[in-house]
Amino acid sequence: MIRSLQEHIDEFHKQGYTLMKGALQAQEAESLKEGVLKAMEGPGDGYRDGLRTRMFEKGEQFQRLIMQPGVVDFAEAVLGPKCHMFAMNAHRTARNGGIDNWHVDEELFFPLPEGVEFDPRMQMPTFLITCIYYLVDVTETMGPTQVIPGSHRSGQEPDPNQNPPIYKGQEPVTILAKQGDCLLFTGQLWHRGARNESDEVRIVQQVMYGKRWISQRFYPFVNYQLPQEIVERWKDHPRMSRLLGMHQRGPYG
Numbered sequence: 001m002i003r004s005l006q007e008h009i010d011e012f013h014k015q016g017y018t019l020m021k022g023a024l025q026a027q028e029a030e031s032l033k034e035g036v037l038k039a040m041e042g043p044g045d046g047y048r049d050g051l052r053t054r055m056f057e058k059g060e061q062f063q064r065l066i067m068q069p070g071v072v073d074f075a076e077a078v079l080g081p082k083c084h085m086f087a088m089n090a091h092r093t094a095r096n097g098g099i100d101n102w103h104v105d106e107e108l109f110f111p112l113p114e115g116v117e118f119d120p121r122m123q124m125p126t127f128l129i130t131c132i133y134y135l136v137d138v139t140e141t142m143g144p145t146q147v148i149p150g151s152h153r154s155g156q157e158p159d160p161n162q163n164p165p166i167y168k169g170q171e172p173v174t175i176l177a178k179q180g181d182c183l184l185f186t187g188q189l190w191h192r193g194a195r196n197e198s199d200e201v202r203i204v205q206q207v208m209y210g211k212r213w214i215s216q217r218f219y220p221f222v223n224y225q226l227p228q229e230i231v232e233r234w235k236d237h238p239r240m241s242r243l244l245g246m247h248q249r250g251p252y253g
Protein backbone atom coordinates (compact mmCIF):
# COMPACT_ATOMS: atom_id res chain seq x y z
CA MET A 1 0.00 0.00 0.00
CA ILE A 2 1.37 3.43 -0.93
CA ARG A 3 1.32 5.73 2.08
CA SER A 4 0.70 9.45 1.86
CA LEU A 5 3.42 12.04 2.17
CA GLN A 6 1.83 13.27 5.41
CA GLU A 7 1.90 9.77 6.93
CA HIS A 8 5.62 9.54 6.16
CA ILE A 9 6.25 12.98 7.66
CA ASP A 10 4.31 12.15 10.84
CA GLU A 11 6.15 8.86 11.25
CA PHE A 12 9.51 10.53 10.62
CA HIS A 13 8.94 13.13 13.35
CA LYS A 14 7.70 10.52 15.82
CA GLN A 15 10.15 7.67 15.15
CA GLY A 16 13.08 9.48 13.53
CA TYR A 17 12.75 7.52 10.30
CA THR A 18 10.31 6.27 7.69
CA LEU A 19 10.62 3.71 4.89
CA MET A 20 9.27 4.51 1.43
CA LYS A 21 8.70 1.23 -0.30
CA GLY A 22 9.20 1.15 -4.04
CA ALA A 23 10.66 4.67 -4.19
CA LEU A 24 12.52 3.53 -7.33
CA GLN A 25 11.26 1.37 -10.17
CA ALA A 26 13.20 -1.90 -10.57
CA GLN A 27 14.74 -0.61 -13.78
CA GLU A 28 15.91 2.63 -12.13
CA ALA A 29 17.43 0.71 -9.22
CA GLU A 30 19.24 -1.69 -11.57
CA SER A 31 20.65 1.12 -13.63
CA LEU A 32 21.84 3.02 -10.52
CA LYS A 33 23.37 -0.19 -9.20
CA GLU A 34 25.38 -0.57 -12.42
CA GLY A 35 26.46 3.07 -12.12
CA VAL A 36 27.60 2.60 -8.53
CA LEU A 37 29.55 -0.57 -9.37
CA LYS A 38 31.23 1.24 -12.26
CA ALA A 39 32.16 4.16 -9.96
CA MET A 40 33.65 1.67 -7.49
CA GLU A 41 35.89 0.26 -10.23
CA GLY A 42 37.12 3.74 -11.13
CA PRO A 43 39.64 5.75 -9.11
CA GLY A 44 38.79 6.38 -5.47
CA ASP A 45 38.25 9.88 -4.14
CA GLY A 46 40.38 9.63 -1.02
CA TYR A 47 37.81 7.94 1.19
CA ARG A 48 37.79 4.31 2.12
CA ASP A 49 37.38 1.45 -0.30
CA GLY A 50 33.71 0.77 -1.01
CA LEU A 51 32.73 4.43 -0.58
CA ARG A 52 32.40 7.02 -3.31
CA THR A 53 31.29 10.58 -2.65
CA ARG A 54 29.82 13.27 -4.96
CA MET A 55 27.96 10.65 -6.98
CA PHE A 56 26.09 13.40 -8.86
CA GLU A 57 29.32 13.75 -10.87
CA LYS A 58 28.81 10.22 -12.22
CA GLY A 59 26.15 10.99 -14.79
CA GLU A 60 22.70 12.37 -15.36
CA GLN A 61 20.85 9.47 -13.73
CA PHE A 62 22.53 10.30 -10.42
CA GLN A 63 21.63 13.97 -10.82
CA ARG A 64 18.02 13.04 -11.51
CA LEU A 65 17.94 10.94 -8.35
CA ILE A 66 18.21 14.19 -6.37
CA MET A 67 14.76 15.04 -7.72
CA GLN A 68 13.25 11.59 -7.19
CA PRO A 69 9.48 12.11 -6.91
CA GLY A 70 8.14 11.44 -3.45
CA VAL A 71 11.53 11.60 -1.78
CA VAL A 72 12.40 15.17 -2.81
CA ASP A 73 8.85 16.24 -1.96
CA PHE A 74 9.36 14.80 1.51
CA ALA A 75 12.71 16.61 1.88
CA GLU A 76 11.19 19.94 0.86
CA ALA A 77 8.19 19.45 3.15
CA VAL A 78 10.42 18.75 6.17
CA LEU A 79 13.34 21.10 5.44
CA GLY A 80 11.58 23.91 3.61
CA PRO A 81 11.65 25.18 0.03
CA LYS A 82 15.27 26.37 0.11
CA CYS A 83 16.79 23.01 1.05
CA HIS A 84 19.62 21.52 -0.98
CA MET A 85 21.48 18.27 -1.46
CA PHE A 86 24.61 18.45 0.66
CA ALA A 87 26.13 15.01 0.14
CA MET A 88 25.62 12.04 -2.17
CA ASN A 89 27.57 8.96 -1.24
CA ALA A 90 27.45 5.39 -2.51
CA HIS A 91 28.46 2.33 -0.49
CA ARG A 92 29.40 -1.17 -1.53
CA THR A 93 29.66 -3.44 1.49
CA ALA A 94 30.99 -6.97 1.11
CA ARG A 95 31.30 -9.72 3.73
CA ASN A 96 32.54 -8.49 7.12
CA GLY A 97 32.12 -4.84 6.10
CA GLY A 98 29.84 -2.24 7.67
CA ILE A 99 29.95 0.62 10.16
CA ASP A 100 28.50 -1.52 12.90
CA ASN A 101 28.93 0.72 15.93
CA TRP A 102 25.80 2.53 17.13
CA HIS A 103 26.09 6.26 16.54
CA VAL A 104 24.48 9.55 15.64
CA ASP A 105 25.87 11.26 12.55
CA GLU A 106 28.42 14.03 13.02
CA GLU A 107 27.33 15.25 16.48
CA LEU A 108 24.38 15.67 18.81
CA PHE A 109 22.47 18.83 17.87
CA PHE A 110 20.38 19.08 21.07
CA PRO A 111 22.31 17.59 23.95
CA LEU A 112 20.19 17.24 27.08
CA PRO A 113 21.48 16.83 30.63
CA GLU A 114 21.02 13.40 32.20
CA GLY A 115 17.42 12.99 33.37
CA VAL A 116 16.06 15.90 31.29
CA GLU A 117 13.63 15.02 28.51
CA PHE A 118 12.37 16.82 25.47
CA ASP A 119 8.89 18.18 26.18
CA PRO A 120 6.45 15.88 24.34
CA ARG A 121 4.66 18.95 22.98
CA MET A 122 7.83 19.91 21.12
CA GLN A 123 8.75 18.49 17.77
CA MET A 124 12.43 17.78 17.33
CA PRO A 125 13.65 20.26 14.68
CA THR A 126 15.16 18.62 11.62
CA PHE A 127 18.05 20.27 9.81
CA LEU A 128 19.10 17.42 7.59
CA ILE A 129 17.83 14.13 6.27
CA THR A 130 19.65 11.07 4.99
CA CYS A 131 17.91 9.05 2.28
CA ILE A 132 19.26 5.55 1.69
CA TYR A 133 18.22 3.92 -1.56
CA TYR A 134 18.69 0.17 -1.43
CA LEU A 135 19.87 -0.98 -4.85
CA VAL A 136 19.71 -4.68 -3.94
CA ASP A 137 17.42 -6.58 -1.57
CA VAL A 138 18.94 -6.44 1.92
CA THR A 139 18.28 -9.50 4.03
CA GLU A 140 18.93 -10.19 7.73
CA THR A 141 22.49 -11.41 7.17
CA MET A 142 23.56 -8.71 4.70
CA GLY A 143 24.11 -6.01 7.30
CA PRO A 144 20.75 -4.28 7.22
CA THR A 145 20.36 -0.78 8.66
CA GLN A 146 19.24 -0.90 12.29
CA VAL A 147 17.64 1.95 14.22
CA ILE A 148 16.30 2.69 17.69
CA PRO A 149 12.89 4.31 17.13
CA GLY A 150 12.37 7.60 18.96
CA SER A 151 16.03 7.91 20.02
CA HIS A 152 16.45 11.12 17.95
CA ARG A 153 14.61 12.83 20.82
CA SER A 154 16.91 11.48 23.52
CA GLY A 155 19.44 14.33 23.55
CA GLN A 156 22.07 11.65 24.24
CA GLU A 157 24.62 9.65 22.31
CA PRO A 158 24.00 5.91 22.44
CA ASP A 159 25.75 4.43 25.48
CA PRO A 160 28.84 2.58 24.14
CA ASN A 161 28.66 0.20 27.10
CA GLN A 162 25.19 -0.93 26.17
CA ASN A 163 24.96 -3.20 23.14
CA PRO A 164 22.45 -2.73 21.73
CA PRO A 165 21.53 0.60 23.28
CA ILE A 166 17.92 0.72 24.48
CA TYR A 167 15.88 3.94 24.54
CA LYS A 168 12.77 4.01 26.76
CA GLY A 169 12.50 0.24 26.48
CA GLN A 170 12.74 0.43 22.70
CA GLU A 171 15.00 -2.19 21.15
CA PRO A 172 16.57 -2.06 17.67
CA VAL A 173 14.41 -2.34 14.60
CA THR A 174 16.03 -3.98 11.57
CA ILE A 175 15.16 -2.48 8.20
CA LEU A 176 14.75 -5.34 5.76
CA ALA A 177 14.56 -3.51 2.48
CA LYS A 178 13.76 -4.57 -1.05
CA GLN A 179 15.57 -3.22 -4.06
CA GLY A 180 14.17 0.27 -4.76
CA ASP A 181 13.04 1.03 -1.20
CA CYS A 182 14.24 4.24 0.41
CA LEU A 183 14.85 4.79 4.11
CA LEU A 184 14.58 8.43 5.21
CA PHE A 185 16.01 9.18 8.62
CA THR A 186 17.55 11.87 10.76
CA GLY A 187 21.19 11.31 11.64
CA GLN A 188 20.23 12.17 15.23
CA LEU A 189 18.61 8.74 15.41
CA TRP A 190 20.75 6.03 17.00
CA HIS A 191 21.60 3.78 14.07
CA ARG A 192 24.12 1.47 12.51
CA GLY A 193 24.61 -0.71 9.46
CA ALA A 194 25.08 -4.17 10.88
CA ARG A 195 28.03 -6.23 9.68
CA ASN A 196 27.50 -8.03 6.39
CA GLU A 197 27.73 -11.72 7.25
CA SER A 198 26.76 -13.01 3.84
CA ASP A 199 28.48 -13.41 0.49
CA GLU A 200 26.01 -11.05 -1.12
CA VAL A 201 27.21 -7.49 -1.62
CA ARG A 202 25.09 -4.70 -0.18
CA ILE A 203 24.87 -1.72 -2.53
CA VAL A 204 23.22 1.52 -1.49
CA GLN A 205 23.07 5.06 -2.78
CA GLN A 206 22.54 7.89 -0.30
CA VAL A 207 21.24 11.38 -0.91
CA MET A 208 21.49 13.83 1.97
CA TYR A 209 19.37 16.98 2.04
CA GLY A 210 19.86 19.87 4.41
CA LYS A 211 18.50 23.30 5.08
CA ARG A 212 20.24 25.94 3.05
CA TRP A 213 22.52 26.85 5.94
CA ILE A 214 23.86 23.31 6.18
CA SER A 215 27.07 23.51 4.17
CA GLN A 216 27.55 21.22 1.20
CA ARG A 217 30.26 18.63 1.75
CA PHE A 218 32.01 18.35 -1.56
CA TYR A 219 35.68 17.66 -0.92
CA PRO A 220 37.94 19.67 -0.94
CA PHE A 221 35.17 21.97 0.30
CA VAL A 222 36.51 25.50 -0.24
CA ASN A 223 38.05 24.83 -3.62
CA TYR A 224 35.40 22.49 -4.91
CA GLN A 225 33.90 23.45 -8.24
CA LEU A 226 30.71 21.94 -9.59
CA PRO A 227 31.59 20.61 -13.08
CA GLN A 228 30.55 23.08 -15.75
CA GLU A 229 28.56 20.50 -17.72
CA ILE A 230 26.32 19.97 -14.67
CA VAL A 231 25.83 23.72 -14.24
CA GLU A 232 24.94 24.04 -17.95
CA ARG A 233 22.53 21.12 -17.88
CA TRP A 234 20.49 22.43 -14.96
CA LYS A 235 20.94 26.19 -14.83
CA ASP A 236 17.47 26.84 -16.31
CA HIS A 237 15.77 24.29 -14.05
CA PRO A 238 14.95 26.20 -10.83
CA ARG A 239 14.28 23.22 -8.58
CA MET A 240 17.29 21.19 -9.63
CA SER A 241 19.73 24.11 -9.72
CA ARG A 242 18.68 25.04 -6.18
CA LEU A 243 19.07 21.45 -5.02
CA LEU A 244 22.60 21.53 -6.46
CA GLY A 245 23.34 24.66 -4.43
CA MET A 246 22.74 27.47 -6.92
CA HIS A 247 20.81 29.68 -4.52
CA GLN A 248 19.27 33.12 -4.62
CA ARG A 249 20.99 35.75 -2.53
CA GLY A 250 20.03 35.55 1.13
CA PRO A 251 20.34 37.40 4.46
CA TYR A 252 23.98 36.41 5.00
CA GLY A 253 25.06 36.70 1.39
Ligand SMILES: [Fe+2]
Binds near residue numbers: 103104105187191
Ligand atom coordinates in the same frame (compact mmCIF):
# COMPACT_ATOMS: atom_id res chain seq x y z
FE1 LIG B 1 25.54 7.02 10.21
